[in-house]
Amino acid sequence: MEPSRPESPAALFEPSGRFDPRAKLIAFLFGFGWTLLATQIAALLLLDAAALAAVALLRAGRPWRRVLLLLWPTLLMFAIIVGFSAGATAAAGAILRLLALVTISVLFFATTPPERLGESLLASGLSPQAVFLLEGTLRFTPAMALLVREVKEAQESRGIRLDGFYLLRNGAALLAPLLADVMRFADDLAEALDARGFGGPRRTPLGDYRFKARDWALVASLLAVTLTPLALSRFYPAFSIQGW
Amino acid sequence: MIVCQALRYRYPAAGALVLQDLSFSVAAGEFVLLAGASGSGKSTLCRLLNGLIPHLHGGEIGGVLSVAGQDPRVTPPHQMSHVVGLLLQRPDVQCLATTVARDIAFGPAGQGQDRDAIVRRVRETAEWLEIVHLLGRAPHTLSGGEQQRVALAGVLAMQPRLLVLDEPFAFLDAAGAAQLRVLLRRLRDAGVTLIVAEHRIEQLADLADRMLVLDRGRLVADGSPDQIMTGDIAAWGLEAVDGPLSAPPQPSAATGATVMGWEAVEFAREGRPVLRGVTLKVAAGEAVAVLGANGAGKSTLLRHGNGLLRPQRGAVRVSGQTIDRRPVAELARTVGLVMQQPARMLFAPTVRDELAAGPRALQRHDPAWCARLSERFGLDSLLDRPPQLLSAGEQRRVAIAAVLAGRPRALLLDEPTAGQDARARAILRDLLAECAREGLAILVATHHLAWAHALCPRWAVLCEGRIAADAPPAEVLARPELLHRARLAVSVGTA
Numbered sequence: 001m002e003p004s005r006p007e008s009p010a011a012l013f014e015p016s017g018r019f020d021p022r023a024k025l026i027a028f029l030f031g032f033g034w035t036l037l038a039t040q041i042a043a044l045l046l047l048d049a050a051a052l053a054a055v056a057l058l059r060a061g062r063p064w065r066r067v068l069l070l071l072w073p074t075l076l077m078f079a080i081i082v083g084f085s086a087g088a089t090a091a092a093g094a095i096l097r098l099l100a101l102v103t104i105s106v107l108f109f110a111t112t113p114p115e116r117l118g119e120s121l122l123a124s125g126l127s128p129q130a131v132f133l134l135e136g137t138l139r140f141t142p143a144m145a146l147l148v149r150e151v152k153e154a155q156e157s158r159g160i161r162l163d164g165f166y167l168l169r170n171g172a173a174l175l176a177p178l179l180a181d182v183m184r185f186a187d188d189l190a191e192a193l194d195a196r197g198f199g200g201p202r203r204t205p206l207g208d209y210r211f212k213a214r215d216w217a218l219v220a221s222l223l224a225v226t227l228t229p230l231a232l233s234r235f236y237p238a239f240s241i242q243g244w
Numbered sequence: 245m246i247v248c249q250a251l252r253y254r255y256p257a258a259g260a261l262v263l264q265d266l267s268f269s270v271a272a273g274e275f276v277l278l279a280g281a282s283g284s285g286k287s288t289l290c291r292l293l294n295g296l297i298p299h300l301h302g303g304e305i306g307g308v309l310s311v312a313g314q315d316p317r318v319t320p321p322h323q324m325s326h327v328v329g330l331l332l333q334r335p336d337v338q339c340l341a342t343t344v345a346r347d348i349a350f351g352p353a354g355q356g357q358d359r360d361a362i363v364r365r366v367r368e369t370a371e372w373l374e375i376v377h378l379l380g381r382a383p384h385t386l387s388g389g390e391q392q393r394v395a396l397a398g399v400l401a402m403q404p405r406l407l408v409l410d411e412p413f414a415f416l417d418a419a420g421a422a423q424l425r426v427l428l429r430r431l432r433d434a435g436v437t438l439i440v441a442e443h444r445i446e447q448l449a450d451l452a453d454r455m456l457v458l459d460r461g462r463l464v465a466d467g468s469p470d471q472i473m474t475g476d477i478a479a480w481g482l483e484a485v486d487g488p489l490s491a492p493p494q495p496s497a498a499t500g501a502t503v504m505g506w507e508a509v510e511f512a513r514e515g516r517p518v519l520r521g522v523t524l525k526v527a528a529g530e531a532v533a534v535l536g537a538n539g540a541g542k543s544t545l546l547r548h549g550n551g552l553l554r555p556q557r558g559a560v561r562v563s564g565q566t567i568d569r570r571p572v573a574e575l576a577r578t579v580g581l582v583m584q585q586p587a588r589m590l591f592a593p594t595v596r597d598e599l600a601a602g603p604r605a606l607q608r609h610d611p612a613w614c615a616r617l618s619e620r621f622g623l624d625s626l627l628d629r630p631p632q633l634l635s636a637g638e639q640r641r642v643a644i645a646a647v648l649a650g651r652p653r654a655l656l657l658d659e660p661t662a663g664q665d666a667r668a669r670a671i672l673r674d675l676l677a678e679c680a681r682e683g684l685a686i687l688v689a690t691h692h693l694a695w696a697h698a699l700c701p702r703w704a705v706l707c708e709g710r711i712a713a714d715a716p717p718a719e720v721l722a723r724p725e726l727l728h729r730a731r732l733a734v735s736v737g738t739a
Contacts, residue, residue, distance in 0.1 A: 009366040012345040012380055013359075115342045128354070132340075139342050142384045147588075153552050154589040158602035159576035159650055173601070176591035180632045184587075188337040191296050194321035195330040196340065196398060197354040204353045204362060206346065 013206035021117040023215035028108040030222045035100045044096035051103040060110040067106050114138045120209040128203035151177045245406055245437045246270040251307035262288045264461045275432045277448045277469060278441040280458035281481025281665040282635055286441035290410045294328040295321040312405055329404030331396055333411045338395035339383030347383060347394055351402035369401045389420035389538045406437045413444045414663045417537040417691050419731035421447055443665045445482060449473060483666035501528045503654045503685035504549055508558035511544060518544045520709040531686040533696035536706035537731035542689035546656045550579040577606055580652035584659045586643035590631035595623055595642055598631050602650045614649050621645040621675060637668030654685040661692045673699045705730050
């Protein structure tokens, strides 16, 4: 979280956290890959347990609970559909897989401020435009949510309901002003970006992002955990991993 | 600094020229007030000065334009931004990064400055604009006034020699406007050339060295503000500095029957009290102004009136009955709310359909009443046009007429004068006065004291979530300590 008290700008720009955002991104991609490739319930249980332990260790329980509160009806629906079509084991597997994916994503996004991820990628040579795409998405998501709410409130104030079934009937009353406003917003944003000098060939990263020994260690361990069982199972079939 | 000779401009696919034969020059260090009604070409000229036109908008340009020795027509905006700082109308869109510190650093980082220089620039600019305490905050959590200061900081951090501001006073309360005036004075003293396009010329008439007036794209006056404002400026859609507050206020048409009532309403947001025991009644035929600083709770009070927000304590009564959990769409039969951004209310393909949409949803469509409203609000010639393509003043009139088409007994308006020129404000004031005379209860939240003085015989002053005064304007104006506490004092002095 960003502090709200007065603070030196330099401190606000410096990288925070134990690991470089790029190391975390690599860990996130490994976790995602393992989860997608896992086929056995035991392997998925192991991944879920590891991810939940990391949530507890990194104190990301609150955002995790918030996301799960939003997602549990979807998970339940998914389990019922898979359960009826492919059986209880498949349903349990699907739920465990989704839970692991959600938990790994929450872990990554709760502990990695996107502007710092963007900055670190900028330091690695990513274009300023791509970095702004990442940071701008985050910056303007609350503005878009507010816009949707204001349009809904404006229409309901005129007697035009937009809840439940009425959204289907009166959807144009939400969509038309929303589209018009989003287009205006995009125009204004393009002007603001140009007026602030965006579009030049280079951009200075605000923080000093460097891969440190612990970042290399994290990446090396992830590689080791992935490649060792593969190598063992290739040369010694007795070590074959059943879960993956 | 600026040389402009026989400059003309036409937007792509537009028939008429927006700027015609403009010729003027501005010396380095001058402070120029650019005045004119809506559509006179002020914003277009601002965008030409830093190359947004033609690089972003295209169009057809003729004549000569030079800014600090560069031609904005051939120099891309990101290079022009080293010389010309442009602050646009909507501060929320101009705060580009996730924190204030990063936002201020955005320009210098794009200029490729080294990290130490950026940090130094951010610190100096934040100190200069007194926003050091906001550096770690996310821009979307700030008030409109704070966002504007952050957006200005982002522009100033690039150290432009020419600063162009487009309607910077539009959304500011009196205290915010006073702060901005101080800043502009300091910038002028620091030698920055300033061009400020503004409807509220009373804010700058005593500060600017020079005033340019545009009327339908032509330069119709160029001189000192004092000299120009002694002439007939109303013909150009401008308002005299000392006019409306000296005009007699509207007589009250209240009939005595209370339509809307807030009873000891309390409401807190994110643990912060916004309304603290607010009690207010509005009778049929009465026009009441709710005045207060940005963040005083004016919009929150209005949103309680039609059920968009529900009191955490206390009650809101409409026609004598508490609103309890009644849906907003049902309350719309009695209470209409027109929001600050009218475009967000408009969705129909034509103005005619827009007027009918609300009443149809409420199952009380009366074509004769809609026709009468259309005539009264001057919409007859616009009936077949898409509402989203109208000017801001026209959209405001359509939105109010569309709400009134449902025949509510009370009308709540949130900042109806924001971004409106003097002519549009005067038309709106007369229309609302007429509605009040016919028995409509009107509650209007506004920063514009002069406008409120001419429309509302009763003022309710919101200060720190409480109604600090509920009295005729003369009584409120006679209490300087109250005006100061409610951050209205500066407005009175200059309005």
